[in-house]
Amino acid sequence: MKLLPWAIAIAAAGCVPPAWADGMGEVIQTAPRPPERLNPSGHDIPLGGPLRDGAFVLGEVDYVLTVDDRILIDMDTLLPLVEPRLSTADAARIRAATAGQARLSTDALAALGLPLAYDPATFGLVLTLDPALRPRQSISIAGSSYAVTGRLEEPARLAGYVTAFLSTDYVHQGLSDSTGFDTPTVLLDSAIRYRGVVLENEATISERFSRDGTRLVYDDVGRTARYTAGDLEPISRGFSGATSMAGLSMVRSYSELEPQRNVQPRGQRTFTLERASTVETYINGRSVQQTRLEPGTYDIRDFPFAQGANDVRLVIRDDSGRETVVNFSLNFDRSLLARGLAEFGVFAGVESTPSNDGLDYTDQVGGSGFYRRGLTDELTAGANFRVNNDGAVVGTEAVWASPIGTLGGDVAASSINGIGEGYAVNVSFERTFGDSFSAVRTLTGTFQTVSRDFATPGTLAADNRYVWEAGLTYAHTIGATQYVTTDAFYSAGRGDEPDQRTLRATYGWRASPRLQWTVEGVYEDRRNEEEYGVRLALVYRFSPFSSGTAEVDSRRDRARVGYQTSRGRGVHSWSAAANIDRSESATGVNASINSVLNRVELGASHQTFFDSDGGEITDQRTSLRAGASLAFADSAVAVSRPIYDSFALVRAHPSLKGAQVYIDPRDEFFSARSGVLGGAVSPELSAYSPRVLTFDAPEAPPGYDLGAGSAQVLPPYRSGYLITVGSDYFVSAVGQLMTESGQPLSLWVGQAIELEHPDHKPIRMFTNASGRFSVQGLRPGRWRIESSDSSSTVYYLDVPADAQGLVRIGVLRPETR
Template structure:
């Protein structure tokens, strides 16, 4: 009888063996290198790995695994998986350098990146020993198969963090889908109105009755339609609009038509031709013209910050918690690693802002840094400029179109640029041959507020030169001072800043205010205006405003107002205003007092609002029926309003909306109601209005009913469908092939979706912005089992009025079962066959095998006609068979017999079939995925599985699906080898089914190796 070793010796022996052997298939992933080094240094065992293994297990040790797949993590950034190759002594390893350099290039200095590149071996790999020599911390975690690399803070780049208003993704560095080459849309808005006058008394005069009868003869008003759209061909856009009105002359009116071509990556350039649009600044005025224009428009590069942002760098020696405070309010809390950091995109208010950054490291040390920043929306960031240059001929609407005055060419130019983050200036000009302007403007930010100056000279032929100047200053302060006997004068911060606007403006008597003016005579010579809003405690505000106009050849004008406003609980707001204005005709000043109250609240989809305005004022001159002076008493006006809106808050295009509103006043009483429905293909709304005008008191009520329909017709890549109105761009999503009968949802959520296909057409989602990445998720509703494509998430890069078509779906796979008979009618047993699709020329042939009964199975790629050819034909003719359209994902074909002159196959010993047979005994249902040597899944290939422990076992044959997955029934546990059928390269993978395994067993992803 053999005596076993003491238990404690076997236990410590196993521990020593596990440290020394490193990796055993089925037991461990890889050795921990630090533990291995420590094991050698401490000399836990003088025996070799082989000696330890033989002593403990009484058998030869397995061969060590020299390569393993592991996740690469660099400074907590995961960059996929890499193959790790160990050295013979397992004290070092190498990994590919490319994924390391990809991450390091984005976080480390260029000098350090170059140091790493110089150490890369000729085969593109780099070792742990080399990385450690570069002061990187490199470790392999055998328990989780991870390679972790840490770059010291001394080599890291400055890290930029955006709080708000920044950090938008650069669409030119993110992989995205570009718009289709050709797309188009037309928005259609049609409206039909009905008007009817209702008598309110039978005792009307003959003229009033006749008027009502005549007006009611045409209850239906002329039909009206408005159309606008765009055609995008390779990023060049033709856009335009037109109107139609029944019985009008002309019935069709052409509006603007223009070509737009954008070059967003080349200085954000936009070029227009036709009825162009262009920005104006200063004293410029918009003149409608046909011509050509070029503008630097940063809406083409929305990821670039064009306004100044606070840039505050600080260095952390250790990881720390960072709090960011703006104006005594904490706006962010972040946990940052050691290194240099730059925080941008502060939620500043206009004016001076106080910034405080508080850092707390894990040792408890605390440090506070304080800054001050001025923020003005009118400023550009340093180095940012924009311009607009346009030339053409003025146009006027005439006979349903535009007339262009080619004898009066017109030019408009403007430029704005930032000298610094606190100083922005600009130049501009506009001119006809007979008149023009030339101006200069600047905005300068100060700690108290912005100072803005605008001065312009004009010239008019036969009239002469003139000029205008406007100087403005806005004082903003969030600090108020208070006095107490104990503390004296102290300062505190207001939740809302005090804003004081002051402006002075001078107009020359012959200054050209508007290019459309034919009579130049400026009555106002000098204009002063000032207004201030003072927030007080308890949501109470006081506003004071004043205007004084010094006029030529007439009286001067004075306007003053004082307003008190209070916000109460439950969204109730009240205000009282005292106004005083001088009469333009110098007869009598007009003073008024206005009281108002507004209460609004929301309950689910219902929104209610009730308001009352009471006004005491002098009677208007227009209300008097005599021109003789007469005593006038102040009068009181009462205006009452009520409004109810219903809007389903469901996150889906299909929704019902309704509203009821009433306005009761001294001049008119209006009652209005709407009922509408919007869906994926457009919206429809029915509205009813009833007016009780003052001039018809006691005579009639005016009723108006309107039916409005809004939809859009879109085209992209031979697909035409209906949509909601399009304003910027659109994406069409539809299912094809195996998903052609499924509804496709765009961006589904728990509450709904943004668009969905239906019986009327594909799903269409309008875009409202351009040149910003748009991420979409498509989900088919109730798809066929196993037919959903892997890629259902898309990143789009919409451009100006562009369209996308996303088609999801693949050929429907059908599992085919069949039986083959040889020429003599015997089973065509244990033979390799090739199955080819005759309808799909680009489809790869499928190789498979028959079992002992001549049965076979394969995954057909869609319906259609297929051809079965034996690998060893020997005179046998191919067999043709069809997979019908009507199937439930599988099809059992009738028995098929080869024809030809070949001799029948010799009889072979029957064995247990591996395909299409009933399970026998305790079976193991094996699942797995097969990948090639480069890691890519092998789809639709025939594979052979061999039981290595049983030399008499017959090979088992099966196939993979489109995802590389396979399944087969195994009879017993042990070691197995898997390979692609008829593959002469010798590539295979070995896996183990442990003893005692029953039922389903997933062996995971098996990668072929030689």
């Protein structure tokens, strides 16, 4: 039987065992075993430990172990942890029933539906909830969702960066007589974020400076809307098209503002687990995932379905071996929106055109927009428009996941000054067949017709050469190693424009894990010129990091052989490629290499072209590229590799004495490192996509307490984080506590309180059977060690001002408070 620490202490004090035997093994006397005590100390003990729900640790909870073995739980630490595990109604009921009560016993909480048991192995508590009290939960079969749990770091109030890409060519020999370096080009991308508002700019420096765009952006996350003022980047839908402009816009795009959200239709099937179970999901006959779930009620979402009809089967097995099967089918299409969800965009302003000197603003005032809504889980419809001084185009769109396949369509009408009125229609169909992922067959068809005078605003003349165009594609996988695709396209010319037709067939075969073949046959009739050809391509993988390719194309009279390789991850990783490309008129020899360093990305390439007739070099040049960023977050500045959206600047606390901080260290790899150019910068964070950053300081003083060693972020758009590794509370101390009689203070639980800052959270500490302790998270100064507020016996621990990490205190003896 596993004894509690307090029971071990009783045994060590000399308690008589319940039974003993003589030397021959005969039982002489048997006494009843005394009840096992949780707290034999004679006084209440404040404790704390992890709260666990099944296999999941919810957090730390404080409680008091009373002298009569009751457990009184601190409600301020308990309720925030258990409320997310309860349904909304039950959470409100328990919150009302416990209002105004600082502590409640486990018996009282069990009567409310919160049964909690003491776990002596961890000094924690275990929650066992009735599944009926749990909220309905969602599980992700596709595995694309990321559950954000735990504490999130706050982004810096003021953060920004300037990213620069420098490129230049050195011409060894060219078509002209000039050689040497070309004029270098610098592309600039910058952003400053202050309290949720972002100012962003793009510019180019070559022979002159040109501004390519400036705008203010504000994201209203609660309403899933982005507001922009300045140089806009309109989104086009259907036939409406888009043009750059300066003005105002409002957009809701789930892929931009909620990339982790599944906005596609999902099955509304639910199931309830009475006990922990393993759920295996089969889609169209193939097992796609096994998930271990705790008791509760679950919705099912995020199925990786093919389009059209799908057969879905859930096999639920509990720990007793009982098996339950749930069957259902669902029509699904990835371009659909779930019922009730809508996406939209509205753009209005003065149209602009790019030039060598930047943007030129015209006298055309215009606007564009779109709106899409999920009318049902099977039907999404919308409308779009674009208008300016010259005219307008309006259109509608719809997609329907029908029982026989996915049907989609766009219809538009235009009226443009000087051109006239016109219309355009596009319809498509897609159907996926097959009862398993290794024998999928997909049929896709499209048809489009555009009238002679259909045009969009800003067009000088309509150029619609074809009355109608149609295409048909069929793809078929054969087992796990082969596939076949066929394409047919036809365009019916208008007036004197000749018809065009294309036929293509492709066969692919992965002959081995290393070797893959592709054969393609093509027939084209363009402008009354017929062409036939066969393309043969081979890919051979030499290792997980390198591969070679060879390709021959008879139609274009072209051959190519190449090699590519990559090494490493994160900082100091690199990739290289080289190929020889031969055509009818020239032969080219090309090579490139790219390297990722801690503060910069570097690249170089070399191209040489030989004339096929005489073998002379016709053009030879070397291109050099470099990219870096200068970033700041609140009071910290650092140089970084190129930043494209958001970043985290991780710096070392002064107590680390100059020790370098590494981000995401794994084996001999890492993604960033601090140094003389500032803190370590993680430059690849994406807006609204959660990320956990891990960090370490291997050169920290021995015993230095880094804390959690990780930080979780959910970056807003173009944001920056400032994370400090280490703190003033970095010292670890080891020592021994003795009683007044000179005996070790065995198996004792207490807390250390900083005298200079008594409001700082006390640090819990324990002693072993010899009275020895180890406590982390101290800082230089005087600390009081006590068991409870009611005890008059305390210890005082002095951490030296020059402490570097681990301090050996020696023996501490009690003093009177």
